[in-house]
Amino acid sequence: MSSKSHLTYGARARTHPNPLARRLFEVAEAKQSNVTVSADVTTTQELLDLADRLGPYIAVIKTHIDILSDFSSETITGLQALASKHNFLIFEDRKFIDIGNTVQKQYHGGALRISEWAHIINCAVLPGEGIVQALAQTAQAPDFPHGPERGLLILAEMTSKGSLATGAYTAASVDYARNYPSFVLGFVSTRSLGEAEGTTVAPSEEEDFVVFTTGVNLSSKGDKLGQQYQTPQSAIGRGADFIIAGRGIYAAPDAVDAARQYQQQGWAAYLARVQ
Ligand code: 5BU
Numbered sequence: 001m002s003s004k005s006h007l008t009y010g011a012r013a014r015t016h017p018n019p020l021a022r023r024l025f026e027v028a029e030a031k032q033s034n035v036t037v038s039a040d041v042t043t044t045q046e047l048l049d050l051a052d053r054l055g056p057y058i059a060v061i062k063t064h065i066d067i068l069s070d071f072s073s074e075t076i077t078g079l080q081a082l083a084s085k086h087n088f089l090i091f092e093d094r095k096f097i098d099i100g101n102t103v104q105k106q107y108h109g110g111a112l113r114i115s116e117w118a119h120i121i122n123c124a125v126l127p128g129e130g131i132v133q134a135l136a137q138t139a140q141a142p143d144f145p146h147g148p149e150r151g152l153l154i155l156a157e158m159t160s161k162g163s164l165a166t167g168a169y170t171a172a173s174v175d176y177a178r179n180y181p182s183f184v185l186g187f188v189s190t191r192s193l194g195e196a197e198g199t200t201v202a203p204s205e206e207e208d209f210v211v212f213t214t215g216v217n218l219s220s221k222g223d224k225l226g227q228q229y230q231t232p233q234s235a236i237g238r239g240a241d242f243i244i245a246g247r248g249i250y251a252a253p254d255a256v257d258a259a260r261q262y263q264q265q266g267w268a269a270y271l272a273r274v275q
Helices: 009-015 019-031 045-056 071-086 101-107 128-138 167-179 232-237 256-272
Strands: 035-038 060-063 089-096 120-123 151-155 184-188 211-214 243-244
Touching: 009 019, 019 089, 019 184, 019 232, 035 045, 045 071, 045 256, 071 089, 071 101, 071 120, 089 101, 101 128, 120 128, 128 151, 128 167, 151 167, 167 184, 232 243, 232 256, 243 256
Parallel strands: 035 060, 035 243, 060 089, 089 120, 120 151, 151 184, 184 211, 211 243
Antiparallel strands: none
16 A cells, blocks of 8 residues: 555645645545546547536546547547536546657647647556656647646556556556656556556655556446456455446446446545544
8 A cells, every 4th residue: 555545635635745736636535536537438528528528527538539439629629628627637538548649749749639628637657757757848848838737647456357567567657656746646456556566766755656546337247358357345344445337327227326336335435444
């Protein structure tokens, strides 16, 4: 468990060195929600409709913007308006994984203009530390206006069966995160990672990685394509600060009711952890 995960979101919001992490914790505290909904729908209308209906119960919306069949600037303006209306952050689960020169072009500009609208992005560190450096350089360029509102999660582990993101790979993810504290918020991982074995960079006193855990589902153990689920209680008990649920919410008979349930269970598990 990370050294800060026994603290309340409010306490972490007050002391975190990274402005976007502070904002994340403030949103969680204000809305009493640590739920990220993975809105894996395929049209703009479905995405905006979900964002508006679930907005009151979530802290973050996670998108796969490239699965929309009708992406346009209206997708973005709609999503941004709902993010303001309901006070949630936007996480584009693009999983960048290429040389620095290419990821900079995929992140900034291009067809999807991700840097303009996504508060949070993520990357895999298969290419090495340069991918983190390249994304940080773009997000923190002097002429980029959104710098303080942009952050990266390193994909340190995955929930799919047989994932190779383990051991030395996970330890390297922690090392790279420590080298870019003003840009890297933390990890997408199945547990808290501050003490991952094999890390070589020493933690700072202020270190407070934010942990997002995917593969959260209240009623299923997995799918037919290797996804493996855990419950909100289990994820938060292992160190998740934000639980990510997709089909468990948006494919439920009543998505709003499901979002409320994940919110309540996620919050109760968090309160149990900090008490
Ligand atoms: P589900 O419907 O709750 O299974 O959706 C999970 C979402 O989280 C989906 O968007 C995946 O792309 C994403 N995901 C994941 O499931 N496992 C991982 O290790 C990572 C992302 Br990283």
